[in-house]
Amino acid sequence: MPAQDTTRRLIPTILQQDIDSYNGLKAVTGYTTARAEATPEALQKAQADMVAKQQEETEKQALFKAAADAAKQAEWDFHNAVLAMKEAIKGQFGSDSDAAQAVGFKKKSERKRPSKKKASN
Numbered sequence: 001m002p003a004q005d006t007t008r009r010l011i012p013t014i015l016q017q018d019i020d021s022y023n024g025l026k027a028v029t030g031y032t033t034a035r036a037e038a039t040p041e042a043l044q045k046a047q048a049d050m051v052a053k054q055q056e057e058t059e060k061q062a063l064f065k066a067a068a069d070a071a072k073q074a075e076w077d078f079h080n081a082v083l084a085m086k087e088a089i090k091g092q093f094g095s096d097s098d099a100a101q102a103v104g105f106k107k108k109s110e111r112k113r114p115s116k117k118k119a120s121n
Contacts, residue, residue, distance in 0.1 A: 022047055 010018075022043055025031065033039060037046075086103050093099040096108040 019047075 025040065025043065031040065036042060086105065089097075089099050089103050090105065095105065098107075101107050
């Protein structure tokens with residue numbers, strides 16, 4: 001049997017087969033084993049632990065998504081506030097002012113004037 005890669009998740013079909021096997025074991029009478037990890041009690045504990053960890057993962061994913069949404073909204077709020085500030089600077093000081101240049105605009109007087117194209121013969 002090749003070594004198992006426990007760094008990846010089990011695919012849902014395999015996990016469902018394992019759950020079905022565990023549930024099927026409940027119908028088997030007289031099952032005993034010398035392997036500690038395969039006793040009904042150990043299986044029950046492992047299944048309960050898995051369900052608890054999956055639930056914890058789901059809860060944390062929901063919290064992560066909520067935090068990501070809040071951060072995204074805060075980014076947009078900041079961006080819109082900066083745009084409003086830039087427009088206010090342009091309105092108060094003009095588009096050719098040092099203040100407009102300080103907030104990221106190019107001075108109107110420093111813009112490259114369009115050049116006339118030479119007519120082709």
